[in-house]
Amino acid sequence: MTHPSARKSVAARSFPAIPHRANSAGPSRARKPAEAISGFRQEAVCYFLRRADIFADLAEADLRDLAEAAVLKTLGKGAYLFHKNDVAPGIYLVRRGIINFHRVAVDGREIVIHFYRAGEMLAEIAAGAGEGCPADARAVLPSEVIVIPRRTFLAKFRQCPDLALRLLTSLDLQIHRLADSLEDFVSRSAATRFVQWLLRQGVDESSHDTVEIHLGTTKRALAGELGVRQETLSRILRELSDFGLLRVCGRKITITNPGALRATLAAGLPAAA
Amino acid sequence: MTHPSARKSVAARSFPAIPHRANSAGPSRARKPAEAISGFRQEAVCYFLRRADIFADLAEADLRDLAEAAVLKTLGKGAYLFHKNDVAPGIYLVRRGIINFHRVAVDGREIVIHFYRAGEMLAEIAAGAGEGCPADARAVLPSEVIVIPRRTFLAKFRQCPDLALRLLTSLDLQIHRLADSLEDFVSRSAATRFVQWLLRQGVDESSHDTVEIHLGTTKRALAGELGVRQETLSRILRELSDFGLLRVCGRKITITNPGALRATLAAGLPAAA
DNA sequence: CGAAACCTTGACCGATGTCAAGATATGTGG
DNA sequence: CCACATATCTTGACATCGGTCAAGGTTTCG
Numbered sequence: 001m002t003h004p005s006a007r008k009s010v011a012a013r014s015f016p017a018i019p020h021r022a023n024s025a026g027p028s029r030a031r032k033p034a035e036a037i038s039g040f041r042q043e044a045v046c047y048f049l050r051r052a053d054i055f056a057d058l059a060e061a062d063l064r065d066l067a068e069a070a071v072l073k074t075l076g077k078g079a080y081l082f083h084k085n086d087v088a089p090g091i092y093l094v095r096r097g098i099i100n101f102h103r104v105a106v107d108g109r110e111i112v113i114h115f116y117r118a119g120e121m122l123a124e125i126a127a128g129a130g131e132g133c134p135a136d137a138r139a140v141l142p143s144e145v146i147v148i149p150r151r152t153f154l155a156k157f158r159q160c161p162d163l164a165l166r167l168l169t170s171l172d173l174q175i176h177r178l179a180d181s182l183e184d185f186v187s188r189s190a191a192t193r194f195v196q197w198l199l200r201q202g203v204d205e206s207s208h209d210t211v212e213i214h215l216g217t218t219k220r221a222l223a224g225e226l227g228v229r230q231e232t233l234s235r236i237l238r239e240l241s242d243f244g245l246l247r248v249c250g251r252k253i254t255i256t257n258p259g260a261l262r263a264t265l266a267a268g269l270p271a272a273a
Numbered sequence: 274m275t276h277p278s279a280r281k282s283v284a285a286r287s288f289p290a291i292p293h294r295a296n297s298a299g300p301s302r303a304r305k306p307a308e309a310i311s312g313f314r315q316e317a318v319c320y321f322l323r324r325a326d327i328f329a330d331l332a333e334a335d336l337r338d339l340a341e342a343a344v345l346k347t348l349g350k351g352a353y354l355f356h357k358n359d360v361a362p363g364i365y366l367v368r369r370g371i372i373n374f375h376r377v378a379v380d381g382r383e384i385v386i387h388f389y390r391a392g393e394m395l396a397e398i399a400a401g402a403g404e405g406c407p408a409d410a411r412a413v414l415p416s417e418v419i420v421i422p423r424r425t426f427l428a429k430f431r432q433c434p435d436l437a438l439r440l441l442t443s444l445d446l447q448i449h450r451l452a453d454s455l456e457d458f459v460s461r462s463a464a465t466r467f468v469q470w471l472l473r474q475g476v477d478e479s480s481h482d483t484v485e486i487h488l489g490t491t492k493r494a495l496a497g498e499l500g501v502r503q504e505t506l507s508r509i510l511r512e513l514s515d516f517g518l519l520r521v522c523g524r525k526i527t528i529t530n531p532g533a534l535r536a537t538l539a540a541g542l543p544a545a546a
Numbered sequence: 547c548g549a550a551a552c553c554t555t556g557a558c559c560g561a562t563g564t565c566a567a568g569a570t571a572t573g574t575g576g
Numbered sequence: 577c578c579a580c581a582t583a584t585c586t587t588g589a590c591a592t593c594g595g596t597c598a599a600g601g602t603t604t605c606g
Contacts, residue, residue: 103452105460113452125441134449154438161430164437168398171444176407178451179376179386185458186500187378190594218552227459232594234554250603462561491584505562507586523571 045070045146052093052121054166062160069152075139081122085132088124090149092116097143098217100224103135112224114177115140123170125150140217190228191236195265197226198246198255211255219251315340318419325366325394327439335433342425348372348412354395358405361397363422365389370416371490373497376408385497387450388413396443398423413490463501464509468538470499471519471528484528492524 045067049055099116157163201213223233237248245261247254318340322328372389430436474486496506510521518534520527
């Protein structure tokens with residue numbers, strides 16, 4: 001599983017805002033007037049890239065090289081970042097918004113593989129070496145994505161073999177996540193999946209207070225992320241709130257008792273008991 | 274999905290020539306597995322490695338280095354190669370047998386991610402850099418696996434950056450496969466999955482002759498690979514043979530009309546129509 | 547304000563899993 | 577080679593989850 005906390009903080013992060021202590025070069029390279037491509041500053045890119053695990057300890061100069069080649073892509077709601085079998089031009093980092101990475105089944109249904117949120121990376125770099133992208137990617141919300149061209153990236157990791165290792169690790173993580181999804185799907189009920197999703201969304205383990213969760217999208221999209229129909233999600237929400245485990249108000253869900261909710265995972269859903 | 278032909282030839286390939294005492298499981302496994310390597314000829318390993326895509330165009334000397342560090346591991350039926358969250362010692366290449374790569378759900382059910390057969394590689398190398406293996410791996414049949422230690426491997430791809438790229442591609446392929454599985458699971462019926470599996474098992478596309486397929490395992494294991502219960506598989510076999518699409522005889526399945534079988538994929542199963 | 551998208555709820559159905567009972571196959575010791 | 581034990585396979589009856597269809601309520605946004 002993704003580091004449970006990572007997901008949360010990532011989702012909550014807003015760019016650019018967070019001061020980066022390691023980067024003492026800050027003051028000397030004072031903010032340049034917003035210029036460059038689409039008014040996007042290279043420094044902001046550097047700054048952003050530094051946050052990604054994969055670049056965490058890359059040398060400043062190397063990072064700058066990548067940032068230089070990087071391109072910012074803005075996507076309107078519903079716009080496609082790429083399609084299945086496309087040869088991706090490089091790796092993507094989500095700066096803002098949500099990218100729905102999914103397959104389309106023969107019957108037209110969408111199978112969501114992952115919702116990439118701010119701070120997450122879609123490493124479709126290897127795709128270029130063989131087949132194309134394994135799925136489609138579409139913005140669920142207006143989104144911004146930073147693209148680092150494959151060429152740049154490959155060149156860079158010839159110089160920094162460690163970067164390749166990082167990327168391998170990242171792909172590995174994606175494999176873990178896919179295996180998790182597969183397991184979820186096969187062995188867990190929709191309700192259980194939903195509860196797990198909820199608990200992943202920033203519930204402080206220790207706290208027993210109520211927690212508010214704002215799904216940043218429609219319920220339909222959430223249902224998609226969970227791999228069920230919206231009718232089913234609606235029923236699950238109904239049932240859980242009937243049991244007093246949470247309260248639903250529009251697109252805000254209030255978990256009234258995180259402990260009890262967590263308990264249902266072990267005990268199974270409190271089926272009319 | 275793996276190139277349909279590749280899978281076939283790989284499965285059919287036989288790798289003679291590695292001297293190995295007749296595997297009376299008892300005594301041979303009683304000795305320390307690491308020592309099995311002593312009676313193992315490096316050249317045979319080289320020869321074998323060369324077959325794997327990832328090593329296809331590696332320089333002879335480099336390949337020899339890897340072969341030198343390689344270890345042969347022999348697994349009895351049911352023996353585990355590794356468990357979930359283990360830190361794998363390196364990458365694995367299946368030389369003989371079948372390795373069931375799977376998750377175990379909370380309720381104890383097994384969720385098969387992939388059956389690795391002779392010639393396939395389990396690249397758990399990245400795992401070491403972060404988390405452990407994403408799943409368990411167990412020999413379905415008596416199997417032999419070649420292990421290349423991570424250290425050796427990493428060292429080597431510092432010298433051959435291309436090797437890293439190859440590995441990335443290999444992980445990418447695994448991602449594709451997982452995404453395929455996920456899609457299969459969610460959107461296709463068990464019968465459809467089975468037919469696809471059948472057609473992948475070495476059916477010559479052009480030929481319209483009958484084809485015999487020997488499942489090298491029990492039907493129960495096949496059901497597991499398809500993600501269904503054996504009762505369900507039994508019913509599927511019954512139905513397909515009722516429709517004259519195939520004949521089942523013990524562990525041998527004869528496809529009487531590959532064309533018609535393939536047609537069912539597009540047309541849907543000939544449900545009592 | 548009105549259209550379009552979104553959400554809820556009920557009735558119904560189909561695909562698979564579960565349980566149970568037996569049939570067949572495989573292997574082992576005598 | 578037989579006989580028994582064990583594992584595997586088949587088949588039926590039944591339960592359940594989640595999908596589909598339909599109808600109507602609610603929110604959002606131009």
